[in-house]
Amino acid sequence: MTESVSSARQLPRGRHGLPREEVIASQRERILSAMAEAMVENGYVGTSVAAILKRAGVSRETFYEQFRSKEDCFEAAYERAVELLIANIVDAINGDARDPAGPTESDRMGRILEAYFDGLIAEPAYARLYLVEVYAVGSKAIARRAQLQEAFVDMIADVLDARTDEQRFACQTLAAAVSAMVTARIAVDDLASLKALHEPLLDLVRRSGDLYGAAMPRQSEVGA
Template sequence: MSGVERLPRGRHKLSREDVAGRQRDRMLAALADVLTERGYANTPVAAVIERAGVSRETFYQQFASKQDCFIAAFEDAVGDIATALFTELGASEGTPLERFDRGLRVYLATLAAEPAKARLFLVETYAAGPGAIARRAEIQAQFVDGIATLFGARTKSKRAVCEALVGAIVALVTARIVSDNVAGLAALRAPIVELAGATLVKR
């Protein structure tokens, strides 16, 4: 697991809340890692517990089930990705296309830096049940809203263009994640920006 600290050995001065928070982070990271290797359907709670280095009791103190843990990991991944993306889309500097370009660059870089989280968010959601799928659709709709606001897409036809653009981004990114071609994510930036410029920028 990358980027998640284990608890110090022996006595420590961490509060119960700190301990629980670190354990939770380890379990969420462990779930994302194991999903990458085994897929949602083939990932038992036992595998997450073993990877995280926690007890079964600790797991069920925080999560009611594997799906509950998945939803928490999904929201964690969404938080990282959405913060990176919407910070740039909502910035005031530059033209809409320049801000879209910056947001897309940060989005792609965030996915490349956390491929396990990217796979959880983009791929494994479909195996995690209707609730997870609905939440993913909600996030994608927010992405569409952000792009429509950025480019002033107020008509139904322009909104549909924004939906198509987001759909294209998701499809292209997901294909790279599924094929473990994380290095190929950055190369998507230029053609996607060109597509946005051709379809959403007034000539």
């Protein structure tokens, strides 16, 4: 799994001789991590720039050199969270690239779900940021949230070979259902129950035949 939010590296004290680019990157990572962690305790509305600075261990000047505002910092933290999650899912989908036979569509769908849940559990602060706190930020952030969900739909539709408008819509409803169930659990800090969703959701896809895409057997063939 990728490095957790709380493990962003602190620069050594005093003179360190590190390149400026590395210093800026380290400061940025700490600020984004601090933003996510502060919102776990106080939510987006209750999180001040001062609280972010205290957690990140940077000055106000350093913060405003990189971000125009708290909302701008949130947007950057959101993109970082999405980057981590998508990378985990893509790695999971391609996990058996060395196997000449390759994974089945059912296997790949299972990996999407497993990587998604694992990513949320590994990064709970970022998970809360883009699933819960995003709705307190404003319409621009919510629109970005919708784009992320469509990216998830694209992955599902590609794996299950959704060819028709009806199959694409079914993939959208599946993604929306997963999002709603996951968001509710993240909101009440019930991370332990996320993994329990994996098998029932995968079984639902298997039993649905070609509802979601041509890759799965038709419903009339499932019983056979």
